[in-house]
């Protein structure tokens with residue numbers, strides 16, 4: 001819905017004109033997987049799919065929340081009695097942001113809020129952070145809190161970690177809040193340092209395809225926890241604060257000190273950090289057409305060393321590659337979710353058709369395939 005359409009719908013639902021409309025995008029991680037919690041580097045970009053919220057401050061301390069998604073009705077709660085783990089369904093995202101702002105000592109007024117989002121749910125594009133970032137941008141303006149982007153990132157992280165109960169890092173919010181059209185967000189997860197890197201696939205005659213496999217394997221949560229534990233073990237044995245402090249040149253020493261599995265986990269993180277740095281360098285120089293091999297190497301490392309891919313993701317990546325994509329990799333935490341394929345415009349249709357055919361032949365459910373472009377971060381629309 002456009003901002004005027006959303007405002008009109010708000011007026012219909014809540015009987016008054018909203019104070020404003022804000023939007024924040026979902027994100028795709030170009031490269032840098034499972035590096036975030038190792039104090040490492042990631043390179044996500046904000047996408048042209050966004051969550052929009054229309055909000056009007058209320059005179060009383062009530063919050064009323066409504067989403068255009070599904071038929072869930074309006075949810076109401078008192079703003080002063082929010083408790084972690086108490087909120088239901090999607091309301092935990094906006095309420096988590098309100099709660100986290102309150103924890104910072106910011107007085108948040110009651111409000112009516114209408115959400116409309118084009119970020120697909122659960123496809124690994126971070127629809128949840130898009131909501132949180134739209135809400136925090138709005139409340140930062142409406143309360144006059146004056147938070148910097150870094151503070152908003154940490155506040156939404158607290159909302160996700162403590163209120164929603166999801167152990168997520170800072171990548172998604174950083175991309176959503178700090179992204180810029182035609183750029184990727186080079187983020188140092190150790191100190192939140194951000195550098196915008198030109199990533200204009202379109203001018204290079206390329207499109208970024210997202211292939212959502214629609215599968216989510218049940219060992220995802222356990223797999224994530226055990227990978228984190230391996231990384232912590234590796235860092236401890238190697239005597240570093242985090243695997244970020246291990247370089248590619250240190251790998252032979254790591255091999256002599258670590259058991260075989262821990263060594264492969266460590267090698268993924270160390271080489272992935274190096275691939276992020278190389279990608280940034282290539283994007284600043286030769287451009288998007290030069291990063292294909294790094295995307296492929298990233299996928300191989302996740303498949304073989306970190307062991308977080310799955311047959312559906314491998315099939316998506318391999319099929320895209322053999323049909324003309326210049327590089328492809330699974331993106332996100334793994335064990336399902338989406339792959340990305342950087343594809344010359346001329347073979348886009350061929351790649352799409354081939355992936356659909358391959359999934360059908362393998363007996364997998366039909367994937368959803370769409371393009372994304374690097375877009376602006378959170379902003380106020382009206």
Ligand code: ADP
Nearest residue numbers: 067069089090117121122123124125126127128
């Ligand atoms: P991801 O962030 O990767 O998309 P999550 O499981 O973290 O996956 O977040 C998905 C959840 O976000 C959904 O289950 C739903 O609660 C919420 N959500 C996302 N978009 C909307 C929407 N438009 N309306 C209501 N809830 C939404």
Ligand code: MG
Nearest residue numbers: 126127128129
């Ligand atoms: Mg999420």
